[in-house]
Amino acid sequence: MLNSATKIFAEKGLDGSRIDEIAEDAGINKRMLYHYYGSKEDLYTEVLRFNYDKIYTMSKNAFVLADDPKENVTRAIRAYFYFLANNEAFVRLISWEALNGGRFAKKVIPQFFELVELEFDGIIKDGIKRKFIRPDIDIRQVILSVQALCLVYFNRREIVQPLWQEDMLSEKMLEARLQHILGLIFDGIFMS
Structure with missing residues (x-):
């Protein structure tokens, strides 16, 4: 149900999608959807939660506190970047x-942002203690920067594709973009 709802909502948005x-x-029968979710808006909210949960689980699995902070950050950003590459919906x-003012994301994102922040916080504190990461880092700014740098590549791909000779979804282009993002983040958070 949630996979089908993700697909349809991604194609048409909340307002353009129909429960049918x-x-x-x-x-399935549409009554089953109403039984489990109550309304189209509640189903949409659950679709957002379902997808953000995938990201949280993936990022949580990327962290190994005993590892080098740079390896942890690299794994987490790589996992998020390739999640986006493989989940166009x-x-x-x-x-x-975003076009609709985050009406429903406001109900879902704060809980996941706090969980991701807690995960990253341990890595950042460990990196600061080990003198790898600058002590003045604002974790929320770092998370927002990573999200923006990764998401914009896929969100604007169809607009900027004419600027590139290669397919932006080719492995070579994806890896080049990821390395660029990692370089920017590393320059911003790691000590020289």
């Missing part, structure tokens, strides 16, 4: 949500 379409795509869903 989602139920048909999922191969999520990128589109977030674009729709």
Whole structure:
């Protein structure tokens, strides 16, 4: 149900999607959707939660506190970047949500942001203690910067693709972009 809802909401946004379409795509009766989620808006909120949970789980699994902070940061950013590369529906869903003022994301994002912040906080504190990471780092700014640097590549891909000769989703281009992002983040948070 949630995969079908993600697909339809990503294609048409909340306002353009119909419960009938989602139920048909999922191969279920629309009454079942109403039974489990109550309304189209509640289903949409659950789709956001479902997708953000995937990101949180993925980022949590990227951290190994005993590892070098640079390796942890690299794994976390790589995981998020390739999650976006492999989940166009999520990128589109977030674009729709941004166009609509974050009406429903406001209900979901704070809890996940706090969880990610807690995960990153341990890595940052460990890096500061080990004198790898600058002590004046604002973790929320770092998380927002990583999110923006990664998301914009996929969110604006169709607009900027004419500037590149290669397909922006080719492995070579994806890795070049990821290395650029890592360089910017490393220059910003790691001590010289």
